Amino acid sequence: MTQVINSLYRQLPSIDRLLREPEITSLIVSHGQTQVVDILREMQEQARLNIREHQALPEWSDDWAASLHRRLERGQTSALQPVFNLSGTVLHTNLGRALLAETAIDAVTQAMRSPVTLEYSLEGASRGHRDRALAGLLCMLTGAEDACIVNNNAAAVLLVLAAVAQGKEVVVSRGELVEIGGAFRIPDVMVQAGCRLVEVGTTNRTHLKDYQRAINADTGMLMKVHTSNYSIEGFTAEVSGAELAKLGMISKIPTVIDLGSGSMIDMTQYGLPAEPMPQDYLNHGIDLVTFSGDKLLGGPQAGIIVGKKQWIEAIQHHPLKRALRADKMTLAALEATLRLYQHPEQLSQKLPTLRLLTRTQGEIRDMAQQLRLRIRAYYSDKFIVRDEPCYSQIGSGSLPVDRLPSWALTFTAIDGRGSTLEKLAHQWRNLKKPVIGRLYDGRLWLDLRCLEDENELSLALFL
Numbered sequence: 001m002t003q004v005i006n007s008l009y010r011q012l013p014s015i016d017r018l019l020r021e022p023e024i025t026s027l028i029v030s031h032g033q034t035q036v037v038d039i040l041r042e043m044q045e046q047a048r049l050n051i052r053e054h055q056a057l058p059e060w061s062d063d064w065a066a067s068l069h070r071r072l073e074r075g076q077t078s079a080l081q082p083v084f085n086l087s088g089t090v091l092h093t094n095l096g097r098a099l100l101a102e103t104a105i106d107a108v109t110q111a112m113r114s115p116v117t118l119e120y121s122l123e124g125a126s127r128g129h130r131d132r133a134l135a136g137l138l139c140m141l142t143g144a145e146d147a148c149i150v151n152n153n154a155a156a157v158l159l160v161l162a163a164v165a166q167g168k169e170v171v172v173s174r175g176e177l178v179e180i181g182g183a184f185r186i187p188d189v190m191v192q193a194g195c196r197l198v199e200v201g202t203t204n205r206t207h208l209k210d211y212q213r214a215i216n217a218d219t220g221m222l223m224k225v226h227t228s229n230y231s232i233e234g235f236t237a238e239v240s241g242a243e244l245a246k247l248g249m250i251s252k253i254p255t256v257i258d259l260g261s262g263s264m265i266d267m268t269q270y271g272l273p274a275e276p277m278p279q280d281y282l283n284h285g286i287d288l289v290t291f292s293g294d295k296l297l298g299g300p301q302a303g304i305i306v307g308k309k310q311w312i313e314a315i316q317h318h319p320l321k322r323a324l325r326a327d328k329m330t331l332a333a334l335e336a337t338l339r340l341y342q343h344p345e346q347l348s349q350k351l352p353t354l355r356l357l358t359r360t361q362g363e364i365r366d367m368a369q370q371l372r373l374r375i376r377a378y379y380s381d382k383f384i385v386r387d388e389p390c391y392s393q394i395g396s397g398s399l400p401v402d403r404l405p406s407w408a409l410t411f412t413a414i415d416g417r418g419s420t421l422e423k424l425a426h427q428w429r430n431l432k433k434p435v436i437g438r439l440y441d442g443r444l445w446l447d448l449r450c451l452e453d454e455n456e457l458s459l460a461l462f463l
């Protein structure tokens with residue numbers, strides 16, 4: 001036994017010898033000596049382990065250069081790999097939410113390549129304010145007095161609470177104590193911001209008198225949170241933004257709304273579900289509204305705070321602002337995205353999010369039918385490929401009950417096994433550009449709403 005093992009050990013090539021092999025020398029040129037040596041050491045370790053445990057050389061050891069090459073390539077795949085999002089969810093948080101408009105992409109590139117006037121005023125050469133240019137745009141678009149931009153909407157909510165109501169009570173309806181996903185829960189954010197949550201009303205019904213009764217000398221804010229990802233139906237009542245704003249004005253307490261997604265245009269004009277707009281709440285007299293940059297707005301990840309100057313100034317000067325501020329790439333992308341809203345007639349063409357959301361079922365069906373004809377034969381020994389109607393979701397906290405009629409390619413396993421479908425889903429996930437579908441109702445669904453390039457997908461599906 002020991003003899004066999006020792007003779008196997010002797011067959012392992014030394015690193016020095018491997019480094020002299022011509023194929024490996026050329027890998028050093030493309031990937032560098034450090035990486036190559038590190039991986040070769042790892043391979044030797046693995047080979048020794050294999051010998052100890054199985055008394056055999058590993059399978060790959062007949063061609064060290066080829067295995068090294070594969071390992072180097074694998075190490076090169078980006079952590080942010082482009083994929084086909086055929087999941088049926090347009091704003092998919094795990095897939096990076098909104099795709100940016102071309103003008104936003106150009107703006108980011110420019111801000112990366114060249115120094116920019118981020119906090120520099122060309123008029124006075126004094127240090128300007130990094131949100132200044134965008135604040136102007138946001139005020140124009142929403143009617144706000146001023147605006148502040150941070151990293152995401154969670155940061156916006158935290159900052160608003162900390163700057164406006166730290167050490168005080170914040171009144172929120174029991175029906176709006178939202179968990180957005182991950183660690184973002186309104187009650188926990190309150191604690192982090194140093195505020196005391198005062199819950200009023202009940203899960204299904206909250207009235208103005210509930211807020212009124214909660215008000216005392218310690219009250220620092222009246223807050224509403226948009227119940228983005230769930231809906232309470234049946235015997236329900238909530239206090240409108242207008243009513244809350246009025247109560248806030250009478251009792252001299254600031255009012256704040258976390259809109260979550262929010263939309264700066266009326267979505268119903270495109271046949272989409274109504275989504276609350278920040279400008280409406282500001283018109284009603286709400287002091288501050290926060291919303292995300294990369295949900296329905298269709299821009300980069302950002303948190304946008306719009307509202308009264310007095311409060312925005314307090315927010316801009318709060319020490320947390322420095323920690324939560326947006327970077328120049330975000331601001332560049334957001335500015336270009338907002339500029340598209342100045343020309344709303346073209347928005348559904350120029351803004352990818354809106355373009356995908358407004359695609360008609362007929363248009364998607366035509367695409368699905370053509371694709372089915374192209375790939376059907378390739379899959380026919382194991383799967384029945386159909387094209388079928390389905391529903392897409394907007395995603396990212398738009399109501400899950402609001403569905404958009406769409407069309408999908410579906411794959412049903414002829415052997416009827418779930419494992420056959422799972423294997424196919426796994427193969428697709430391992431493609432150079434992975435295809436992300438959805439397993440549902442005994443079939444694998446590819447909702448084509450977010451497909452931009454049919455040729456690219458049909459080539460990818462020939463595994």
Ligand SMILES: *Cc1c(COP(=O)(O)O)cnc(C)c1O
Nearest residue numbers: 152153154228259260261292397
């Ligand atoms: C999505 C959402 C948030 C968090 O926004 P991010 O931009 O993802 O940080 C906060 N509140 C509500 C109501 C939301 O829908």
